[in-house]
Amino acid sequence: MGCNRNCGLIAGAVIGAVLAVFGGILMPVGDMLIEKTIKKEVVLEEGTIAFKNWVKTGTDVYRQFWIFDVQNPDEVTVNSSKIKVKQRGPYTYRVRYLAKENITQDPETHTVSFLQPNGAIFEPSLSVGTEDDTFTILNLAVAAAPQLYPNTFMQGILNSFIKKSKSSMFQNRTLKELLWGYTDPFLNLVPYPITTTIGVFYPVNGF
Structure with missing residues (x-):
């Protein structure tokens, strides 16, 4: 019984020592392999996982819009009534x-340059209507x-442009x-170098 106990203690000590030695050897090797893999895959170089995910993301993002449609434009213009939307x-x-x-x-x-195109695709299944739905809105211009x-003189000129454009x-x-x-x-009729295109996200989306 004493021998078995001593043998067990010795065997346990030997196994522990062996594991400690292997652990001391394998841990640095493991750390080195992990570090090497990270350096290889995280760097933005063609062929790496990071480069593939960076070039094109796989997650879709949705944007939703609500528009305020003016219900009484004539009353507002003629009688200065309160706008109803x-x-x-x-x-x-x-x-x-x-x-x-x-x-x-x-x-x-060690830099990377690129062009990032972007756009938006209409989702009819998640919308109440289509992109062709019409709204009555304030003419900001x-x-x-x-x-x-x-200036009275300038306003006279601008009013002539407004009438001519039927705005x-x-x-x-x-x-x-x-x-x-x-x-x-x-x-578009104003004879000055100004932007004639109006849009909330213009010119982001070319679709």
Whole structure:
């Protein structure tokens, strides 16, 4: 019994010593292998996992919009009545982060340059209508003109452009125009180098 006990203690000590030795050897080796793998896969170089995930993300992001539609434009224009609006929505877009383009690596500075295209795709199944739904909204260009040019002479000129373009205080625009841009007929007549396209996200989306 004494021998068995002593033998067990000795065997346990030997096994513990062996494990300690192997642990002392394998831990640095394991750390070295992990560090090597991380350095290999995390660096933004073609062929690595990090590069593949960086070039094109796989997660879809959604944006939803609600538009306030003016219900009584004529009453407001003629009688200066209080504006009545109706909230319409949601209109949903799936934001598509396209794959990066023109990727160039500089080995001297260890930097990467690229172009990032982006856009949005309309999702009918998550929307109450279509991109062609029409809304009555305030014509910002016409409404802002008197405030930007309070001079009577300038206002006379601007009013002539407004009448010529058949613009008014309110206008009808589609959802697609409101978000992604439309050419304003009034601004298009102004003989100055100004932006004639109006849109909440213009010129982000080219779709």
